[in-house]
Amino acid sequence: MTFEHTRNRRLVLLGWAVFGVLVLASCRGPITPTPLPPSPALRPTFTASPLPSPLPPSPMPPPELPTPTPTSVPCAGPVCVLPGHFMLAWPVPPPDAATLAYYPFGGTARGRRDPHHGLDLPAAQGDPVLAPASGEVVFAGPDDAPEHLLAPWPNYYGQAVVLRHTFPGLPQPVFTLFGHLETITVTVGQQVAQGDLIGTVGSRGVAVGPHLHLEVRLGQNTYDAVQNPLLWLRPPEGMSVVAWRITDPQGNPIYFNGTSSAVSVIPADASSAPLYLETYADPNLAGDPQWHETQALGNLPAGSYRLQVVALGCPHELLLTAEPGRLTVVYWRLLPCP
Ligand SMILES: [Zn+2]
Structure with missing residues (x-):
């Protein structure tokens, strides 16, 4: 609902190796996350998981679908590169990914505001x-x-x-x-x-x-x-959109909200600072009718990214490639911790 122009941030990350990424931010502005420490305990937990909805299995779309397309494309997971909806032009100049991550759609600005409906x-x-x-x-x-x-x-x-x-x-x-x-x-x-x-x-x-x-x-x-408008707005030249749904081993979505946890989006080449995102905090926000994402981030420069979470008692990591002008939907079913 709101945007703060001059924003000083502070953030504390605690318990990375234990239970969570603890993110605390002042009321004065955007969060400047402390880089996550490298963890030898990161476990690749990328597994094929079924769709969270009763959609029938569908073949992956061909790699060169025309864009934009007015219809969504079913995704059989676990990672789908899709045209996105992308039917809308930006009504004002598009911001960068870090700005979008601050108070994202469905987020609460670390518990300080109403779940954001835009x-x-x-x-x-x-x-x-x-x-x-x-x-x-x-x-x-x-x-x-x-x-x-x-x-x-x-x-x-x-x-x-x-x-x-x-x-x-x-x-x-x-x-x-x-x-x-x-x-x-x-x-x-x-x-x-x-x-x-x-x-x-x-x-x-x-x-x-x-x-x-x-x-x-x-x-x-x-x-x-x-x-989430990011599923509908055409990405700027060279930019990409990534959406995800993170679940426990049983397929139940895991939410990362408020001051206690976040999903980390980290450029694989460390070319820019990690971003930390909440998932949709409002239970009325069910995500796209077909994709059921629990968060998305747009205006990401095309390239490789690591998603990191701490959940179920241990850290997890997934590597993905974000293609320019495309939507990458990730269904990430976490494996049990050892
Ligand atoms: Zn707003």
Whole structure:
């Protein structure tokens, strides 16, 4: 919901070899994680695991599917490289992965905030907000009246625009929500094209400083119909999106939330700092209807990454390759600790 511009961070990692990655952060800003210590106890636990949903087994998609594609592609796991939904353009310039990791979709900023139902995109007051695809304006104005609520609380987004999009091959409409707008330049019922100006960035509603709060709502324009926008936004040139679902040996998802644990995303060549992500903290956020991810990270430079978690009493690691312009979905079933 909020984005903080000047952000000092502190983070403490404790118990890496025991039970968890303990991440503590101040209320003042983004987290500067302490690098995880190398651990000889890391165990490759990459195993073939079945889909967490009753999807029938499906062959892997061919390596060169056209992108973007309007439909999702089933993934038989354990690692699938997919076209992603990627039907939306960025309404403001895309931030880097570290910014996206700070208060990710479904996250709580280390337990300090409500589970995030969107992405916070950094932008300056008055910056233009552009329609990410053609569509119809279904909401434009303040969300403070009971009949105009877009969230469980009045005035959560201050001023907002909601667009309704339809895409060939996708049976459900897709709604995009733009919150905290300073000005609105469209009206309900208006048709817009991708790139049209719909408003300007502001800080109205529950916001700390100007930024754009972006939501993607699938099927219906409701607070709990949200999906991770990173599965829908086209990655910038050379960038990739990685989504994961981490489960115990029985296939039950393991969540990494709050101050006690996180999923580490570490460039294999150590070219940039590790990133630490929570998983979706709101039980109403079930992930993509087909992929059932519990978190995703976008705008990652293409390359190899190590995912690390501490769970079940020991550390685990998985190596993956993120391809440019593609979505990598990882179903990671952890092995029991020795
Ligand atoms: Zn937000």
